[in-house]
Amino acid sequence: MAANPQTNQANSLSVQQTAAHPHLAPNQSPTKPREHSENDSQHFELIDAPELAARWHLPASWIREQTRSRSTDPIPHLRLGRYVRFEWGSPELTAWLAKRRHRRS
Secondary structure: OOOOOOHHHHHHHHHHHHHOOOOOOOOOOOOOOOOOOOOOOOOOOOOOOOHHHHHHHHOOHHHOOOOOOOOOOOOOOOOOOEEEEEEEHHHHHHHHHHHHOOOOO
8 A cells, every 4th residue: 555645744744743832732733823612711820929019019918918818808819728829910910900009099
């Protein structure tokens, strides 16, 4: 049985593409964006209180205080056991900051 040169070339390109772009699904073009399903979630950089404080030019103690249950309007955060993390760039964190910016008395 003779090998089809077009099939071999297509398989070769697929292997090269997978090696060059391991994050892509099979049969996905590196130039065409992947369509997201409903199960896909956005990923944001997780940062801790000192990092958020540095980025916002605030004391880390103030950031931590704003995550406590007694806070009236807590900063959106994730609790991972005893650790608190913030999703930098998330719509929730951005909206919280925007709401506080416009709250002028």
